[in-house]
Amino acid sequence: MISINIQKQLHMAQGMGMLNINVQISSKSFTAVYGPSGAGKTSLLRMIAGLMQPQQGSIEVDGVTWFNSVTKINHTPQNRDIGFVFQDNALFPNMTVEENLLYALPKYADKSRIYRLLDMVGLQSLVRQRPEFLSGGQKQRVALARALVRQPKVLLLDEPLSAVDDLTRVSLQNNLQQLHHELGLTTIMVSHNVPEIFKLADNVIHLDNGLVKQNETPARVFNILNAQHGLTLLGEVVQVNNSEIFILADGNIIKVKQALQTAHLSIGSKVSIHAADLSLKKLS
Amino acid sequence: MYQPLWLTFKLAFVTTVCLIIIGIPIAAGLAQTKSKLKSIAEAVISLPLVLPPSVLGFYLLLAFSPQNGLGKMLNDVLNLRLIFSFTGLMLGSVIYSLPFMVHPVQAGLEALPVSLKEASQTLGKSNITTFFKVLLPNIKPALLTGAILTFAHTLGEFGLVLMIGGNIPGVTRVASIAVYDEVEALNFSTAHVYAGVLLAVSFVILLIVYTTNRHIFKKRITQ
Numbered sequence: 001m002i003s004i005n006i007q008k009q010l011h012m013a014q015g016m017g018m019l020n021i022n023v024q025i026s027s028k029s030f031t032a033v034y035g036p037s038g039a040g041k042t043s044l045l046r047m048i049a050g051l052m053q054p055q056q057g058s059i060e061v062d063g064v065t066w067f068n069s070v071t072k073i074n075h076t077p078q079n080r081d082i083g084f085v086f087q088d089n090a091l092f093p094n095m096t097v098e099e100n101l102l103y104a105l106p107k108y109a110d111k112s113r114i115y116r117l118l119d120m121v122g123l124q125s126l127v128r129q130r131p132e133f134l135s136g137g138q139k140q141r142v143a144l145a146r147a148l149v150r151q152p153k154v155l156l157l158d159e160p161l162s163a164v165d166d167l168t169r170v171s172l173q174n175n176l177q178q179l180h181h182e183l184g185l186t187t188i189m190v191s192h193n194v195p196e197i198f199k200l201a202d203n204v205i206h207l208d209n210g211l212v213k214q215n216e217t218p219a220r221v222f223n224i225l226n227a228q229h230g231l232t233l234l235g236e237v238v239q240v241n242n243s244e245i246f247i248l249a250d251g252n253i254i255k256v257k258q259a260l261q262t263a264h265l266s267i268g269s270k271v272s273i274h275a276a277d278l279s280l281k282k283l284s
Numbered sequence: 285m286y287q288p289l290w291l292t293f294k295l296a297f298v299t300t301v302c303l304i305i306i307g308i309p310i311a312a313g314l315a316q317t318k319s320k321l322k323s324i325a326e327a328v329i330s331l332p333l334v335l336p337p338s339v340l341g342f343y344l345l346l347a348f349s350p351q352n353g354l355g356k357m358l359n360d361v362l363n364l365r366l367i368f369s370f371t372g373l374m375l376g377s378v379i380y381s382l383p384f385m386v387h388p389v390q391a392g393l394e395a396l397p398v399s400l401k402e403a404s405q406t407l408g409k410s411n412i413t414t415f416f417k418v419l420l421p422n423i424k425p426a427l428l429t430g431a432i433l434t435f436a437h438t439l440g441e442f443g444l445v446l447m448i449g450g451n452i453p454g455v456t457r458v459a460s461i462a463v464y465d466e467v468e469a470l471n472f473s474t475a476h477v478y479a480g481v482l483l484a485v486s487f488v489i490l491l492i493v494y495t496t497n498r499h500i501f502k503k504r505i506t507q
Binding site for chain 2: 049050051076077078080082083084086087088090091092093094103104106146147149150
């Protein structure tokens with residue numbers, strides 16, 4: 001169990017604000033931290049990692065205090081049992097893939113775990129490459145493997161998949177899911193991507209302006225229970241002729257047949273469009 | 285005849301080695317600190333860039349003089365005479381060339397993404413290990429630039445050397461002073477040798493700096 005109760009003054013989306021977070025995260029769960037830019041997501045992750053210090057509060061992991069402003073306990077990042085994957089992957093450019101992982105290996109630890117990790121993320125063939133010759137997805141795989149070399153209890157990911165293409169994203173999600181289960185990790189991931197959160201996370205911490213808005217399952221946070229059968233769009237009339245009305249809604253121009261009840265509409269009228277019977281078609 | 289050249293290169297080499305040892309920690313400290321005193325420290329280190337060498341030499345002459353505080357103490361306690369000696373020249377050169385080592389290294393360190401250092405910390409590595417294994421190896425061009433510029437700048441010293449070293453053959457008579465001396469004595473052929481060697485070496489050194497930096501710059505762009 002990770003208990004977080006922290007306060008810190010921060011620059012946020014709407015100027016200076018107070019980050020005030022009080023959440024519990026169960027062991028071996030996969031938690032997504034979701035919310036608009038400047039809500040404090042990355043700051044939360046960095047404070048768990050010890051890269052940023054809260055002004056007040058405490059962070060406790062499985063009964064061990066990592067931070068406590070009252071008793072003045074503040075473990076350095078080195079002494080927290082974490083793996084951190086940075087948004088920019090932070091691979092060391094002067095080292096090969098293998099050397100990046102070897103660097104993370106604690107003294108006297110068994111080297112074979114490095115090759116097992118590289119195997120799990122499918123990178124055995126690239127061990128002698130330097131990061132500059134890898135694609136974005138490959139770099140993030142190396143960063144993920146490297147973060148796990150120390151066999152951390154908690155894996156922290158700061159939007160690790162935001163800069164890769166969709167196909168790579170899906171395959172990286174699979175890697176992440178597999179590693180999370182096989183290694184029994186408690187994983188906390190900052191993500192903007194709703195499908196990704198549905199796929200990976202058991203729990204979502206929804207932050208807004210430094211506060212926890214919701215701390216629930218993805219289905220509850222994204223309101224799947226209240227999903228509707230139809231679709232309602234709000235729009236504005238841009239052109240009217242005898243038989244048709246053209247409406248701008250969500251950046252699209254939609255054409256609707258004139259009918260009795262629309263006779264009084266003119267350019268600039270605000271309207272809502274209702275569609276029932278939604279049908280889906282698979283792309284690619 | 286070659287003694288002044290030998291002395292010049294010896295001084296430049298020793299100064300560069302000293303500054304690699306002293307300058308890198310100073311640069312690292314400046315790159316890291318958020319202290320309000322940072323600007324003052326930067327200004328002090330940069331003084332030799334704008335100060336006439338003779339002014340710096342004048343103050344060092346006073347400081348090193350066996351009649352005054354520091355020089356007297358060094359003289360009495362360590363039996364070390366800094367005036368008109370190679371050691372004094374070396375110390376002066378280290379101060380004189382300090383910005384040429386500190387600036388490139390500090391800029392190099394400041395340009396590295398913070399995440400490199402943070403990643404190393406989250407991998408359990410101490411700040412010292414992080415510095416030597418991650419940060420320094422990734423600023424090689426800056427280190428090379430700092431070392432080469434320090435070397436070249438020391439080759440070109442004149443005013444400072446004259447003030448604190450004088451013109452003692454084999455001890456403090458470096459090539460730049462020898463050129464002046466030979467011209468004064470109308471020995472143009474000897475002056476040509478010194479001047480030619482200094483010109484050629486300085487040019488080659490700057491050429492190396494610019495080629496390596498451009499090469500690295502290009503490599504970064506194509507990534």
